[in-house]
Amino acid sequence: MSRIPCLDDEAMPESLRSLSQGRVINVYRILGHAPRSVGQIARLGAALFAEGSLTPADRELLILTYGTVFEAEYEWEQHIPISRAVGITDAQRDALRGKRYDADVFTPAQRALLAFAAASAAAPLVDEALFKAVSAHYTEEQLVETLVLAGFYFLLGRVCTVLDVEIDAPEGDELVRMAQTMHSD
Template identity: 25%
Template sequence: MAIQSRLTSLLEEQMDDAQRRVLSNILSGPRGNLDGPFLAWIHSPELADRAQRLGAFCRYDTRLELRLTELAILFTASWWQSQAEWQIHEPIAREAGISEVVIEALRTGREPAFDRDDERLIHRLGKTLYTTKRIDDALYSEAIETFGEPAVVELVGVFGYYALVAMTLNVFEVRRDAQAPLPFAEP
């Protein structure tokens, strides 16, 4: 799938050794492609290397079910109206078990009607964190009781990492599929 962005194209033969090393690590890892923010981050191989390792953990190795991780990612994509982040993760979230009703509500900025309490809690945590920049004691206690302390620490990492991804994709106008309609209206 063709990726578009406002970045200067970087062909492998133009890359320096550090960029080639990071490219090799990304391509041989669980992603297998230079999709999304990696198009930008490869311009800074140190950032790309560190961010891709954090991203691999946040996406594949947290204590949360994939369904809940993908919900946190979609919430972040909708919050930041990150076109490519949504385009990449919406089908993954659907396959992981996030309902069509929840996906469409997130895309359109409406409050989702959740059937599952754990999904409702992920949404509340994300919305509260992004809106107030804090989590109050009651919500914190509920999250710890539901997911456990290590998983809540990892969830905050997922929200933070994917906010970085969204900002990167938005600044560099990364688009995954130029033929498909954008999920969000451009400001």
């Protein structure tokens, strides 16, 4: 049970209810206790899902990487079915769980991206060689988006770990559909 109770549908801020148009996951039910910011947080999450410049597969690899680096089990579990829906394999998830970002199950571009993501999530600076390696495969927009994802999932991850948010992983790609719906408003 979460340290702070999840808000029920009636207690959620109107901004969140109007954005979700359906099931609201527990992290947003907790974030609803901050009604002045939850709507903006939800919009950012939806934009990162539906409008990002990274491929859905790269985005999910990054989110799973951040789940491991930030020790955010909620985010890891939430994104297993989503990552599966966009083609991430069990072998890739196993490599990420073991923090083996250079595993052969990833493309050379993905290995550079995951090393960059893990390094930038773990420390405030990344070395020049790592930056050059990832820059050879990804645009400036994608690199900035990678760092925005890190910040977003740090925010969600810390809310979930500190407040012990109960995992509510949906079946299939429900979250992908929900994020796309939220962003279209």
